[in-house]
Amino acid sequence: MNARRYRIDLSYDGTNYAGWQIQPNALTVQEVLEKNLLTLTKQPTKVHGSGRTDQGVHARRQTAHFDLQRDFPITAIRKGLNGLLPPDIRILRVRRVPGDFHARRSAVEKEYRYFIHCAEVLPPCLRLYRAHVRRALHVAAMQEAAHRLEGRHDFAAFTANPRRHVESTVRTVSECSVRKNGARIQIVARGEGFLYRMVRSLAGCLIRVGEGAVLPAEATRILKSGTRTAEVPTAPPQGLFLWNVKYDCGIVGTNADSDPSITAGK
Amino acid sequence: MNARRYRIDLSYDGTNYAGWQIQPNALTVQEVLEKNLLTLTKQPTKVHGSGRTDQGVHARRQTAHFDLQRDFPITAIRKGLNGLLPPDIRILRVRRVPGDFHARRSAVEKEYRYFIHCAEVLPPCLRLYRAHVRRALHVAAMQEAAHRLEGRHDFAAFTANPRRHVESTVRTVSECSVRKNGARIQIVARGEGFLYRMVRSLAGCLIRVGEGAVLPAEATRILKSGTRTAEVPTAPPQGLFLWNVKYDCGIVGTNADSDPSITAGK
Numbered sequence: 124m125n126a127r128r129y130r131i132d133l134s135y136d137g138t139n140y141a142g143w144q145i146q147p148n149a150l151t152v153q154e155v156l157e158k159n160l161l162t163l164t165k166q167p168t169k170v171h172g173s174g175r176t177d178q179g180v181h182a183r184r185q186t187a188h189f190d191l192q193r194d195f196p197i198t199a200i201r202k203g204l205n206g207l208l209p210p211d212i213r214i215l216r217v218r219r220v221p222g223d224f225h226a227r228r229s230a231v232e233k234e235y236r237y238f239i240h241c242a243e244v245l246p247p248c249l250r251l252y253r254a255h256v257r258r259a260l261h262v263a264a265m266q267e268a269a270h271r272l273e274g275r276h277d278f279a280a281f282t283a284n285p286r287r288h289v290e291s292t293v294r295t296v297s298e299c300s301v302r303k304n305g306a307r308i309q310i311v312a313r314g315e316g317f318l319y320r321m322v323r324s325l326a327g328c329l330i331r332v333g334e335g336a337v338l339p340a341e342a343t344r345i346l347k348s349g350t351r352t353a354e355v356p357t358a359p360p361q362g363l364f365l366w367n368v369k370y371d372c373g374i375v376g377t378n379a380d381s382d383p384s385i386t387a388g389k
Numbered sequence: 390m391n392a393r394r395y396r397i398d399l400s401y402d403g404t405n406y407a408g409w410q411i412q413p414n415a416l417t418v419q420e421v422l423e424k425n426l427l428t429l430t431k432q433p434t435k436v437h438g439s440g441r442t443d444q445g446v447h448a449r450r451q452t453a454h455f456d457l458q459r460d461f462p463i464t465a466i467r468k469g470l471n472g473l474l475p476p477d478i479r480i481l482r483v484r485r486v487p488g489d490f491h492a493r494r495s496a497v498e499k500e501y502r503y504f505i506h507c508a509e510v511l512p513p514c515l516r517l518y519r520a521h522v523r524r525a526l527h528v529a530a531m532q533e534a535a536h537r538l539e540g541r542h543d544f545a546a547f548t549a550n551p552r553r554h555v556e557s558t559v560r561t562v563s564e565c566s567v568r569k570n571g572a573r574i575q576i577v578a579r580g581e582g583f584l585y586r587m588v589r590s591l592a593g594c595l596i597r598v599g600e601g602a603v604l605p606a607e608a609t610r611i612l613k614s615g616t617r618t619a620e621v622p623t624a625p626p627q628g629l630f631l632w633n634v635k636y637d638c639g640i641v642g643t644n645a646d647s648d649p650s651i652t653a654g655k
Contacts, residue, residue, distance in 0.1 A: 213511065
């Protein structure tokens with residue numbers, strides 16, 4: 124008997140979780156999903172995410188897949204899970220997908236956004252969703268440095284642990300950009316895949332550039348050095364959102380049984 | 390010896406507090422402020438707010454005053470308190486004011502905003518800052534009803550407890566308006582003062598109108614009835630923000646020693 128594969132798109136507030144991936148002695152998003160899927164469907168199943176998110180990192184839209192041995196209506200999964208899950212994890216969409224769909228391996232692009240609140244005071248209701256920088260940042264310098272980080276490079280200098288990536292630390296960053304809107308500075312990072320803590324390292328370096336501690340042109344030298352230094356701190360987790368994971372439409376297939384998309388925009 | 394009077398503008402996330410006003414066996418914003426002012430200045434002082442906010446209600450900008458027996462630099466108060474207070478309470482601005490300034494009695498206008506997220510799913514990072522309504526609301530009907538609530542009326546039908554207001558339940562609402570931006574519906578209520586739970590009652594009634602359960606024209610009848618019914622539920626606290634409290638500039642006086650304003654905008 125063939126298992127049915129389901130794709131779920133979900134959103135979560137990472138504040139109260141030790142990240143996505145199941146680990147002993149700490150509550151994770153994956154664990155809470157699997158526990159509630161078992162309650163709902165009475166079928167034990169493993170949930171595979173598009174990738175991990177660290178403790179305190181949020182997801183505007185994460186994608187995962189799982190297999191069920193017996194068919195289960197997609198609307199019942201969405202409504203049932205949202206009835207069981209705590210309000211800091213929400214199912215946005217559920218789809219039946221072909222058996223060769225894989226949340227991690229089929230992903231063609233990931234987008235992360237990193238949010239900084241740049242002002243003396245961090246508004247209380249934003250404190251769990253922004254990095255706080257008290258002094259004004261030089262946004263044009265950050266933009267220039269960000270542009271230098273785009274493209275295909277060895278990002279060994281921008282990961283917290285290059286030995287985790289034994290095969291290669293080369294990645295293609297299709298967009299690294301900086302936008303300012305009032306006190307809010309937003310860093311957008313898009314690419315096929317990122318190294319461990321790479322987006323927070325890019326954000327940490329760009330903040331140093333904005334502070335004037337690192338010149339924009341230095342970004343190229345840091346990349347080429349292949350060695351992490353104090354010029355690349357890891358920016359705090361609460362500013363980071365996994366924004367979206369893209370898949371080729373062809374992979375989902377025309378037979379994908381889907382329900383209407385629900386916007387998770389803030 | 391004359392006491393020195395200080396005005397503070399502050400912002401708080403009401404999630405973890407039993408409201409503004411000190412009460413036994415529950416943590417309140419006023420209590421946390423007084424405790425930390427004592428730690429900072431070594432002078433016991435009572436903090437007077439512009440008004441109370443209920444449990445779970447937020448303040449983008451609340452105003453309060455207190456007196457100190459010995460002078461204390463305003464910048465040291467702002468920075469000192471922000472260093473001592475938990476991150477869900479932030480001091481935005483501190484000013485020296487004349488002794489006749491009173492946070493509640495000198496206020497000439499208060500503005501509240503009530504936020505509704507209207508979609509099947511409430512995004513996790515908004516769950517503490519929005520009321521959630523699953524089905525589409527009829528915004529034009531809400532706007533018509535809101536307009537009927539503007540002006541000078543007896544709002545006895547829109548308070549949770551009219552007996553708390555023994556003098557009068559007549560109030561002037563200078564603005565009651567409804568705006569929609571994507572899934573977000575914002576109710577703005579401005580006036581000289583509001584009755585107990587009046588803004589949440591206005592919001593509750595407007596939501597019923599948006600759902601089609603109450604016709605817009607009924608708002609006038611409900612006002613005139615002077616009696617609270619099921620047509621006026623109290624909307625949940627987490628959607629409500631005390632947005633701003635206005636004072637006549639003359640009251641603050643030209644001798645007011647002020648520091649630069651810090652925006653609390655989201």
